[in-house]
Structures are given as structure tokens and as C-alpha cells.
Ligand SMILES: NC(=O)C1=CN([C@@H]2O[C@H](COP(=O)(O)OP(=O)(O)OC[C@H]3O[C@@H](n4cnc5c(N)ncnc54)[C@H](O)[C@@H]3O)[C@@H](O)[C@H]2O)C=CC1
């Protein structure tokens with residue numbers, strides 16, 4: 280059984296390595312020669328706990344290889360997973376150029392009966408369009424197989440997936456794909472092609488909405504004196520609500536929630552449907568990302584001549600991905616305000632340096648980052664950051680103002696440590712500061 284994965288980004292690489300780990304022979308194909316050279320040398324191109332070890336073991340066992348040749352990748356494949364990017368276009372819609380170019384190459388090179396499973400997130404109707412790239416007599420069938428893994432826990436999310444969705448109008452192709460997933464022992468849901476495409480967007484939209492709703496409730500807690508941690512705990516005990524994704528914070532980021540919510544709004548427009556809830560979800564998230572800098576301005580008046588430390592750059596812990604990370608918005612605002620900025624992140628410093636170069640100071644430890652700072656922003660709840668003692672902020676900072684965008688610390692402990700502490704949904708100080716800044 281030969282499996283090919285097109286695209287060695289996050290999804291493609293995790294998929295390829297996990298299918299090899301499950302015992303299949305896997306070829307990963309990418310047009311990016313540098314990436315393929317790095318991977319062929321046994322080096323992971325993404326930061327994902329446990330992935331590199333698994334990559335090397337499966338390469339050594341001759342179950343996993345990498346290529347830049349489409350002929351080599353597609354000609355002998357029984358299954359081809361498409362996992363290339365579907366980035367946001369300027370108007371918010373999904374860019375399908377990469378997916379279409381893979382379909383064209385498969386049509387050119389694939390021989391015999393091949394099941395093409397589309398993991399890339401694509402608008403409803405795309406897979407039917409992609410089927411049009413293949414000659415009906417070629418034996419190539421298309422199945423929608425959306426991906427639900429999260430960065431930072433991609434391996435566990437694959438082997439212990441809560442569901443695998445297989446959407447197709449071709450029952451035999453769906454049966455074949457379900458067959459290769461059987462080794463994973465996870466629940467499989469069979470649907471039509473369009474429903475599978477919608478399940479992906481609807482799931483991400485729902486999760487993003489949950490976060491924006493909890494963030495709005497957190498903002499209201501600040502005004503009324505309620506505590507979002509207690510409120511979320513109480514809400515989450517209701518199994519109809521569920522306790523996950525109720526963490527209030529500085530807003531959601533990442534390569535998917537921001538782009539997929541916008542793509543769904545755009546898709547709705549194309550079909551004459553107004554996603555008004557989703558528009559608010561996006562708007563609330565965008566305001567949430569600006570909240571802490573506004574609070575700091577409320578406290579300081581101005582950032583001129585002030586130093587700000589930013590702890591946590593990736594959009595969530597256990598990844599080096601900074602796509603749409605709240606840190607990007609916070610740093611943009613701080614630069615506009617004329618602040619001196621030092622940053623620290625256990626994994627994402629290289630990617631930040633690619634964007635900001637010498638506009639920022641890159642510290643090697645949280646301690647070094649906060650030294651001499653007037654403000655410290657905590658934007659990602661990395662263990663290295665949450666374990667950084669409150670006393671050290673007081674000890675090393677010039678003016679110990681801590682703005683905690685992930686509610687990593689106890690407000691009581693922070694005050695006891697002598698800090699001016701601002702967090703999300705827990706203390707009136709934030710609402711007052713924001714009101715002062717926006718007067
Ligand atoms: N990043 C994530 O955690 C998740 C992403 N998704 C979806 O999966 C898809 C892929 O996402 P990422 O892995 O983040 O993408 P990515 O942008 O990190 O990687 C895409 C890869 O495809 C390669 N590529 C482009 N054109 C190609 C071609 N013609 N042939 C072969 N390779 C080609 C690029 O060189 C790149 O390495 C997107 O649709 C995304 O929405 C779904 C679930 C989770």
C-alpha cells in the first residue's frame with residue numbers, strides 16, 4: 280500500500296509521519312526543495328513535540344521518504360493526501376491555487392486506481408470542482424477528509440482523533456480510505472462530499488465563536504467585578520457547554536481560526552447568506568488583541584522612552600508558529616507608540632527575527648527580557664513563562680506593570696508581590712485603564 284502526501288507543511292508532515300508510524304510506506308512530496316532537503320536529512324521543519332524522533336525512526340525503517348519529483352510521488356500511489364495550504368486572499372476568501380495545482384499534477388502523473396483524499400481546508404463545492412481535473416476513466420476518485428489536529432499536539436490528535444470525517448459520493452473510494460484508517464482505531468464518520476467540507480469550517484467557526492463569546496463575557500466581568508475564571512468554571516460544569524475552549528485571553532490566533540472564519544463569511548456572501556454572528560466573532564477577536572496595549576497606555580500615558588517586554592510570541596504554546604499570533608498585533612501597537620521592545624519565546628524567536636530584524640531585542644531568558652522594562656506583556660502560556668516567578672518581575676523591572684494576556688498568574692499573588700497586575704476578566708483595573716486610554 281503506497282501513500283503519498285502532497286505538501287509537507289504542518290498537516291502534511293504530521294500526516295506522513297503518522298501513517299508511516301502506523302506501518303504504511305509513505306512518500307512526502309513538496310515543491311519547496313529546501314524543505315525536502317532538510318527533511319531528507321532527518322530534520323523536522325516544524326516544531327512539534329515528538330515528531331522529529333518519529334520522523335527519523337520511520338526513515339531508518341525505510342517507511343518514509345521525501346521527494347520533489349511529482350512523477351515519483353504520484354505515479355505509484357494508491358492513496359494521495361492533499362495537504363497544501365489554502366491561505367487567505369486579500370478579500371478574505373480561500374486561495375485554492377495550490378490545491379488546484381496539485382490536482383493538475385496528479386492528473387498528469389497518477390496511474391491506476393488512486394484515491395485522492397483532500398485534507399486541506401476548502402470551501403464547500405471545491406472537491407467536486409477538483410474531481411473535474413481527472414478524466415472519469417482514469418480511476419482517480421476524490422474524497423474530502425478534513426483535518427482537525429491542533430498544532431503542538433498533532434501526533435496525539437492523529438492517533439487519538441475524536442473523529443475522522445470521510446466525505447464522498449463514491450462509496451468504494453470512501454470504503455478504501457476508511458480501510459487504511461482502521462489501524463488508528465478511531466471513530467470514522469461517513470458523509471457526503473459537501474457535508475464533510477462544511478464540518479471543517481463549521482467546527483473552526485464554532486470554536487472561534489466560543490472563544491470570542493467567553494472573551495466578551497470576560498470584558499463584562501471586569502466592569503461588573505465578577506471573575507471570569509469562576510464564571511468559566513461554572514459554565515463548563517454544564518456538559519452541554521463543555522469545559523474546553525472557555526479560556527479567556529488576548530484573542531485567538533494561528534493559521535486557521537482567523538483565516539477560516541473570514542473565508543466562511545466570504546463564502547456566505549457568495550451564496551447570499553449573511554454570517555452575522557461570525558462577523559462579530561472576528562470583530563471581537565480583533566479588539567481583544569489590542570486590549571492590553573490600550574490598558575498600558577491608560578496606565579502610562581505614553582510609551583515614549585519606555586521599555587516593554589513581550590513574553591510569548593507563538594500563537595499558542597508548543598509551536599513556533601506565529602501566524603496571526605496576538606504578539607504580532609501587540610508588537611505593532613508598541614512600535615507605533617515608540618516603545619523599546621525586548622522579546623522572549625522558547626521556540627518562535629527565529630520566525631519573529633525574520634519579520635522584525637533589529638527592531639526588537641531578542642532575549643535568551645524571560646529574566647533578560649524583563650530587565651529594566653516598565654511593562655511586561657505575557658502573551659503565550661509556555662511553561663517556561665508561567666513558571667517565571669512573580670518576584671522576579673518586581674526585582675528586575677523598572678516599573679513592575681505586568682499585563683497578563685493568558686491569566687497565567689493569580690491576581691492576588693501578583694498584588695502581594697508588589698506588581699501592578701492587569702489580566703483578562705478578573706480585575707476592574709483593566710476596564711479603568713482601557714477607559715482612560717480611549718477617552
Ligand atoms: N496548521 C494546522 O494546524 C492545520 C491546517 N489545516 C489545513 O491544512 C492545510 C495545510 O495547512 P498547513 O500544513 O498549515 O500549510 P503550510 O502552509 O504550513 O504548508 C503547505 C505546504 O504545501 C507546499 N506546497 C505548495 N504547493 C505545492 C504543490 N503544488 N505540491 C506540493 N506541495 C506544495 C508548500 O511548499 C508548503 O510546504 C490548510 O488548508 C489548512 O487550513 C487543517 C487543520 C490543522
Ligand SMILES: O=C(O)[C@H]1O[C@H](OP(=O)(O)OP(=O)(O)OC[C@H]2O[C@@H](n3ccc(=O)[nH]c3=O)[C@H](O)[C@@H]2O)[C@H](O)[C@@H](O)[C@@H]1O
Pocket residue numbers: 426427428429430431483486490523524525526527528529530531532533534535536594595
Ligand atoms: O484548522 C486548524 O488549523 C486547527 O485549528 C485549531 O487548532 P490550532 O489553531 O492548532 O490551536 P488551538 O488550540 O485551537 O488554539 C487556537 C487559538 O485559540 C486560542 N484559545 C484556545 C482555547 C481557549 O480556550 N482560548 C483561546 O484563546 C489559543 O491561544 C490559540 O491562539 C483547532 O483546534 C483544530 O481542531 C483545527 O484542526
